[in-house]
Amino acid sequence: MHSINILSIKNLKKSYGSKEVLKGLNLDIPEHSIFGFAGKNGAGKTTTMKLVLGLLRPDEGEIYVCDKKVSFGQTETNKYIGYLPDVPEFYPFMTSSEYLQFCGELCGMDESSVKARSSELLELVGLAGETHRIGSFSRGMKQRLGIAQALLNSPRLLICDEPTSALDPIGRKEILDILYAARGQTTIFFSTHILSDIERICTNVAFLEEGVIALQGDMSTVRGTYPGNEYIIETVLDGDADKLVKAFPELKAVNRNTLVCQEDNGKLSQVLRYMVDNGIPFYKIEREAPSLEDVFMKVIK
Ligand SMILES: Nc1ncnc2c1ncn2[C@@H]1O[C@H](COP(=O)(O)OP(=O)(O)OP(=O)(O)O)[C@@H](O)[C@H]1O
Ligand SMILES: [Mg+2]
Structure with a gap:
């Protein structure tokens, strides 16, 4: 079966002032993959994701989401994307289901489908039956709710910016398990500087280094590139x-x-x-x- 690229980035360049962050980035994310985007602090992972969302203007290059070109400032291609930012914000006075209800209304879903989808997703992220307000949630619970929110609209591409970075080992494992469980419904693109997270669940990986992709491919190919001696x-x-x-x-x-x-x-x-x-x-x-x-x-x- 021919597999398509849900996200395709061609020769992407981005500078902040005189600082060149992306220097010609090329990236292809096959449909149904769990794609790990690795790079150390300041490598440009968040910048890349914001460019994909049309939140930043590229200096050069092109981005395609589901074969449609992304244009800066336009939300057209974002209908295919669910996004969990690196530091998600919530209304602390809401409960999880109130929050999902609110998000569903914002993106124009009808009430009964929001209800059905929310309960399915709260189940997936282990927050079903959780009646406390978000203000009292741990970081891990907030990240899990963030994933549910990002999946609400059944996106074809789920983008998570360092979903595990602020969490302890148990919280990290919970998030990885959820992403792994979500793989049947969407393609997953997540950034991290923790390589063992990628080893645990990813089918594909790319290393961002010095503004370009130093290496990308499916996990077994990447590992086979440098066999141990x-x-x-x-x-x-x-x-x-x-x-x-x-x-x-x-x-x-x-x-x-x-x-x-x-x-x-x-x-x-x-x-x-x-x-x-x-x-x-x-x-x-x-x-x-x-x-x-x-x-x-x-x-x-
Ligand atoms: N708005 C901005 N103005 C100026 N410089 C910026 C801006 N945003 C990011 N940078 C710089 O661009 C570089 C890449 O930042 P970015 O946040 O994309 O990296 P990252 O890989 O997400 O890092 P982290 O792992 O810390 O989240 C960094 O050196 C950062 O300081
Ligand atoms: Mg970042």
């Missing part, structure tokens, strides 16, 4: 690991029975031959898959 060797008998380190001082002992071997110049085969010749049994020998963090560090070198 470390092998873990786990021996069975006490003392065998020490024996190996004596014979190959460059092996690193991780613990009593576990060694790390850097594979270069046929080192691994020498170690394996030695193990066979000396009758050293092993539990496992495996290649360490590089983490996204490793890949990122290599890319930005």
Whole structure:
């Protein structure tokens, strides 16, 4: 099946005064993906998202949402988008369902469909039955309500700007689980500087670095671009690991029975031959898959 790009960004440039933030950014977000947008603080993630929403004027380049061109100051393409900003604001005196009701009326949904959609979404984000006012909500609860609000209009593209950044590990996991659960209804584009969040749920990733996309693709391709060259060797008998380190001082002992071997110049085969010749049994020998963090560090070198 041919898959279309829900969002496509071509040669996007944006400066603030003399500061060039985006220097020719190209990005394609396939439909039904969970797309992680990685970049450190100040890389230009929020700027990119605001350009997609038509809230900022690009200096150069084009943006297409569902094949329609985005124009600065026009809301036309935003009908396809649900947006959760980095610091969402709510009316503290409302309850979650009152808030969703209010948002639904604002975007012209009829009352019965707002009701049905709200209860479905409050269920999804774990706020069904929550009757307290938003003013008393934790940060995590507010983010969850924000996701429900962004999904209210059944958007084809959900954009979340650092939805997990201010949260503790449990709050982060809750948000990631919700985004993962929402993947059937929409395409998800979220920014983060926490690479393990991307590793957890994303199908695709792009690294924003120095104003351009340093690397993008589906997760397995990106990880396969820089395969690791470390092998873990786990021996069975006490003392065998020490024996190996004596014979190959460059092996690193991780613990009593576990060694790390850097594979270069046929080192691994020498170690394996030695193990066979000396009758050293092993539990496992495996290649360490590089983490996204490793890949990122290599890319930005
Ligand atoms: N309105 C503005 N005027 C001037 N400079 C700005 C403005 N908005 C952002 N910048 C600068 O542009 C750069 C990119 O900012 P942006 O907020 O897009 O980064 P970010 O990747 O979202 O960062 P963070 O992870 O901190 O949210 C930063 O150096 C920032 O200081
Ligand atoms: Mg930001």
